[in-house]
Amino acid sequence: MLSVAHLQKRTFRLNEGKALCARDAWYDGKPFATQLLNAYSLLIPEGERFIIRTCRALLDRADPEVRKELQDLFFQEGGHAREHARMIKAMYAQGLSLDRYRRWQNYFSYRLLEPISPRALRLATAAAIEHHNAAIAGFFLRQQFLRGVRLRELRRLFLWHFAEEIEHKEVVFKLLQRVSRSWTLRALGLVASWATFLLYIGIGTLLLGMKTRAAYTTAFWREAFMHCCHREGLLAELVRESVRYLAPSFHPSVAESKALLESALSELERIGVERPLPAAFREKMAPNLERVRGLLPGNPYLDACIDGYDGAWVHSQGARKLNFCTYSYLGLLGHPRIQTAAHNAIKRYGTGTHGVRLLGGNLEIHEALEAGIARFFGREAAITFSSGFMTNQTVIATLVGKGDHVLSDTRNHASIIDGCLHSGAHVGRFRHNDVTDLANRLRRLPDDARKLIVVDAVYSMDGDIAPLDALIALRDRHPNTLLMVDEAHSLGVLGTRGRGIEEHFDCAGQVDVLMGTLSKTVPAQGGYIAGTHELITYLRVSARGFVFSAALPPPTAAAALAALEVIDLEGPTRRTQLMTNVQYFVQRLRQAGFEVSGGASAIVPILLGDEGVAVEMARLCNLAGVYAMPVVYPAVPKGKERLRMNVTCDHRREDLDLAVQVLVQSRAALEEPATVSASREE
Numbered sequence: 001m002l003s004v005a006h007l008q009k010r011t012f013r014l015n016e017g018k019a020l021c022a023r024d025a026w027y028d029g030k031p032f033a034t035q036l037l038n039a040y041s042l043l044i045p046e047g048e049r050f051i052i053r054t055c056r057a058l059l060d061r062a063d064p065e066v067r068k069e070l071q072d073l074f075f076q077e078g079g080h081a082r083e084h085a086r087m088i089k090a091m092y093a094q095g096l097s098l099d100r101y102r103r104w105q106n107y108f109s110y111r112l113l114e115p116i117s118p119r120a121l122r123l124a125t126a127a128a129i130e131h132h133n134a135a136i137a138g139f140f141l142r143q144q145f146l147r148g149v150r151l152r153e154l155r156r157l158f159l160w161h162f163a164e165e166i167e168h169k170e171v172v173f174k175l176l177q178r179v180s181r182s183w184t185l186r187a188l189g190l191v192a193s194w195a196t197f198l199l200y201i202g203i204g205t206l207l208l209g210m211k212t213r214a215a216y217t218t219a220f221w222r223e224a225f226m227h228c229c230h231r232e233g234l235l236a237e238l239v240r241e242s243v244r245y246l247a248p249s250f251h252p253s254v255a256e257s258k259a260l261l262e263s264a265l266s267e268l269e270r271i272g273v274e275r276p277l278p279a280a281f282r283e284k285m286a287p288n289l290e291r292v293r294g295l296l297p298g299n300p301y302l303d304a305c306i307d308g309y310d311g312a313w314v315h316s317q318g319a320r321k322l323n324f325c326t327y328s329y330l331g332l333l334g335h336p337r338i339q340t341a342a343h344n345a346i347k348r349y350g351t352g353t354h355g356v357r358l359l360g361g362n363l364e365i366h367e368a369l370e371a372g373i374a375r376f377f378g379r380e381a382a383i384t385f386s387s388g389f390m391t392n393q394t395v396i397a398t399l400v401g402k403g404d405h406v407l408s409d410t411r412n413h414a415s416i417i418d419g420c421l422h423s424g425a426h427v428g429r430f431r432h433n434d435v436t437d438l439a440n441r442l443r444r445l446p447d448d449a450r451k452l453i454v455v456d457a458v459y460s461m462d463g464d465i466a467p468l469d470a471l472i473a474l475r476d477r478h479p480n481t482l483l484m485v486d487e488a489h490s491l492g493v494l495g496t497r498g499r500g501i502e503e504h505f506d507c508a509g510q511v512d513v514l515m516g517t518l519s520k521t522v523p524a525q526g527g528y529i530a531g532t533h534e535l536i537t538y539l540r541v542s543a544r545g546f547v548f549s550a551a552l553p554p555p556t557a558a559a560a561l562a563a564l565e566v567i568d569l570e571g572p573t574r575r576t577q578l579m580t581n582v583q584y585f586v587q588r589l590r591q592a593g594f595e596v597s598g599g600a601s602a603i604v605p606i607l608l609g610d611e612g613v614a615v616e617m618a619r620l621c622n623l624a625g626v627y628a629m630p631v632v633y634p635a636v637p638k639g640k641e642r643l644r645m646n647v648t649c650d651h652r653r654e655d656l657d658l659a660v661q662v663l664v665q666s667r668a669a670l671e672e673p674a675t676v677s678a679s680r681e682e
Contacts, residue, residue, distance in 0.1 A: 031214040032223035039204030044084040048077040049318035054126045069171045075300040124189025127176040129197045134169040135241040137162035141260045163264040169252045301622040312650035321627035324645040327520035329602040330492045330574040331650040338562045345558035353551040361551040369561045381536035384528045388517030389415040391527030394545025397423040404450040435470040451481040457490035457501035463598025468505045484513035492521030498571035524560035578649040588660045606643040614641040620666035
């Protein structure tokens with residue numbers, strides 16, 4: 001059977017293919033309870049983020065055991081917020097979102113009240129809200145109301161949510177006791193919970209009842225009367241729990257709700273959290289899963305999602321963070337011209353093509369995009385694929401096969417490696433950017449054999465550039481040899497006009513197979529190949545990833561085409577700002593004593609050489625408001641672990657200074673325990 005500890009280490013996700021709510025009632029025969037739980041769902045995403053923000057602000061006051069429990073809580077609450085936000089989207093689609101009401105209560109609670117409330121009072125409010133959450137959870141579980149939910153996904157969602165809320169009440173209360181044992185503060189938090197959280201649920205239930213017309217039925221009010229006036233109703237339960245909460249000796253305990261927790265977990269297991277995998281597959285997956293499970297509970301930022309973008313900043317885990325994880329090097333994400341192009345494409349074509357290009361899915365916007373790519377790079381033709389990964393995998397396997405030879409740089413992207421293996425050709429891996437090693441390998445191959453050299457233009461983990469001029473010269477000395485270059489991280493970044501690596505080396509048109517992506521500098525999705533008519537026609541009828549894969553969605557294709565036009569108009573200015581930022585950032589990092597590679601592209605790796613150090617550095621950065629991620633094995637070799645900081649033209653000088661300051665402080669925090677330990681040994 002599932003245990004609470006088991007629950008903590010798992011992230012809950014709804015089945016995206018299942019419906020989440022129905023317009024009239026997803027809860028058989030209980031119109032009031034239906035709208036009550038819908039109203040409750042409307043509050044959860046922002047409420048969970050409030051609890052995360054509040055507890056995190058006082059995390060340094062907790063002892064190590066409580067801090068670990070709070071990190072688990074952050075992980076769980078983030079999952080709640082994400083999945084209930086998906087439920088709200090489903091409600092919105094059916095007219096149940098109460099947008100104005102939600103905006104008002106979010107503004108009143110989190111923009112007006114929260115900033116002017118002392119941190120201790122906010123924590124007392126969070127503790128009281130968690131206690132009321134647990135009371136609501138206990139009430140619904142004891143009454144077995146969830147058995148009446150017709151949709152299995154909703155039953156799973158609320159069973160999981162209620163089980164975790166019962167556990168959270170004790171964790172937040174422990175932190176409150178560490179901060180202050182004042183009875184008055186606890187009472188004020190309880191009043192605040194009644195005046196906001198519970199009041200909002202009541203108002204939301206009534207508004208939803210009116211919107212669905214359930215409030216115009218006697219069944220709704222009969223049930224409401226039961227919950228509000230009967231001594232066994234929900235209101236009486238909340239009052240009883242509030243009185244108990246105010247007792248001077250009160251301390252919540254998960255143990256007191258053990259039977260309820262076990263019933264919820266038993267029901268979850270019965271309806272299926274997930275179908276268990278066969279033992280042989282679990283054995284194969286175990287090492288990696290154990291590694292991930294060991295990292296995630298103490299580092300919830302690793303599994304956090306971005307709630308929104310704000311220029312060089314993102315909103316994640318209830319906080320605004322300076323973003324160094326984006327590929328939007330020229331800051332085109334959200335550009336008005338690109339957004340408008342995508343919207344217009346939806347109006348004209350819809351959201352999808354319902355087929356592959358060769359069998360009825362070819363649209364004018366696809367041909368316009370490919371013509372635009374060819375024109376942008378000065379090529380005869382171009383072809384697009386559904387993703388950059390698919391492009392490399394399918395094109396390499398289409399160009400070479402059994403009996404042929406492909407030579408790949410040891411630091412090439414995983415999609416290139418997979419494409420080489422998938423091709424069936426003999427694969428030779430040459431040392432990174434080592435043209436001499438490549439030349440030696442080519443010299444040993446027959447002149448009449450087909451040979452394909454594949455490199456990245458800018459290497460995604462190191463930020464360095466392939467020696468294209470030397471590679472072209474080497475290619476030209478060997479017959480039957482093609483050169484393929486992946487421009488994923490160089491489009492918009494290299495070259496005075498952002499035309500990429502060919503412009504950077506002043507050798508336009510010299511790469512045989514020019515590959516790139518539409519999901520980095522270009523804020524869309526997909527991959528492309530630019531080349532001769534002959535090459536592109538061959539790929540169009542032979543590349544399985546094109547022939548048998550769905551076409552790019554029209555809004556995506558339109559956005560990509562508009563982005564190329566924006567790069568034509570604004571690219572040089574944006575690129576100049578980007579490279580100024582890169583040079584300044586690298587200089588400041590080196591002055592601060594960090595080992596930094598790169599500097600020629602937008603990717604700035606900070607080498608740390610240890611997985612634990614990289615993960616902890618990233619955690620401390622995220623806590624301090626800098627959105628950074630560790631890069632560890634297998635993305636880089638063991639001993640080469642790092643933080644990869646992606647600079648954009650949106651970063652201001654003060655943003656870069658802030659990032660360096662946070663990195664220095666994080667390094668100092670990591671070094672302090674080691675210094676203390678060494679002094680004790682002496």
